[in-house]
Amino acid sequence: MSEFMGDNDRLRLEEPTPDVRAVITDIEGTTSDIAFVHEVLFPYARDYLPPFVRAHAQEPTVAALIEDVRTEADEPDADLDRVITILEKWMDEDRKATPLKTLQGLVWEKGYIDGDFTGHVYDDAVATLQAWADDRRALYVYSSGSVAAQKLLFTYSDHGDLSDLFSGYFDTRIGGKKKMRSYKAIAAELGELPASLLFLSDVGEELDAAANAGLQTCWVARDENTQEKARMSERHPVVASFEDIELI
Numbered sequence: 741m742s743e744f745m746g747d748n749d750r751l752r753l754e755e756p757t758p759d760v761r762a763v764i765t766d767i768e769g770t771t772s773d774i775a776f777v778h779e780v781l782f783p784y785a786r787d788y789l790p791p792f793v794r795a796h797a798q799e800p801t802v803a804a805l806i807e808d809v810r811t812e813a814d815e816p817d818a819d820l821d822r823v824i825t826i827l828e829k830w831m832d833e834d835r836k837a838t839p840l841k842t843l844q845g846l847v848w849e850k851g852y853i854d855g856d857f858t859g860h861v862y863d864d865a866v867a868t869l870q871a872w873a874d875d876r877r878a879l880y881v882y883s884s885g886s887v888a889a890q891k892l893l894f895t896y897s898d899h900g901d902l903s904d905l906f907s908g909y910f911d912t913r914i915g916g917k918k919k920m921r922s923y924k925a926i927a928a929e930l931g932e933l934p935a936s937l938l939f940l941s942d943v944g945e946e947l948d949a950a951a952n953a954g955l956q957t958c959w960v961a962r963d964e965n966t967q968e969k970a971r972m973s974e975r976h977p978v979v980a981s982f983e984d985i986e987l988i
């Protein structure tokens with residue numbers, strides 16, 4: 741059985757549930773500040789992704805991603821200028837398109853290596869993830885950011901290299917985060933019963949999809965507005981910080 745303790749309340753899941761064998765966490769808004777993603781990473785990609793794509797368009801990896809953009813946009817004849825315009829539009833819309841997320845990861849690599857920024861991870865997330873890892877819980881990441889981008893954020897984090905905490909990473913190549921089948925696919929890939937997995941996120945639709953797939957869920961709602969919205973849904977335990985989550 742899993743027990744979650746919120747700020748002022750103590751919530752015990754009503755149904756007996758299996759012990760949590762693995763925790764799967766979202767990044768943006770959950771382990772890491774939304775502002776870091778939207779005010780540091782996204783503007784950096786907005787500036788450097790177009791020249792990056794132009795400079796590397798002939799290289800096999802980038803050429804394949806350009807082709808993926810044409811396919812996803814249903815514009816098979818789009819020239820390079822048009823592909824870049826599509827990518828800029830997707831960035832402005834925060835579209836979770838796999839070729840865009842992959843390209844962003846390639847662009848951010850230089851920013852992390854050059855020391856332009858470090859990956860933000862909340863203190864409570866670091867301390868709790870470390871405690872769970874010490875307790876031999878398997879930890880995984882599931883984010884719309886590419887696996888390469890996820891590894892960069894945790895390798896070049898504010899707290900140093902945290903990448904060893906995680907046993908694996910999932911991105912949109914396994915499916916969108918609001919789709920139930922993505923969580924079933926993750927459980928199958930991990931060889932675990934969905935009910936023995938706990939998914940942490942700040943987005944209700946993602947948690948609903950995970951719960952529909954049979955996973956245990958917890959809504960990490962870091963500000964009061966989100967906490968109010970989260971509590972109103974009444975579907976998921978709600979915490980303000982990783983330190984409020986107790987795995988049993």
Ligand SMILES: CSCCC(=O)C(=O)COP(=O)(O)O
Nearest residue numbers: 766767768883884885889890
């Ligand atoms: C992990 S890289 C930065 C995050 C990102 O690109 C993104 O789209 C955020 O998605 P999430 O699923 O972590 O909310």
Ligand SMILES: [Mg+2]
Nearest residue numbers: 766768769942
């Ligand atoms: Mg999120």
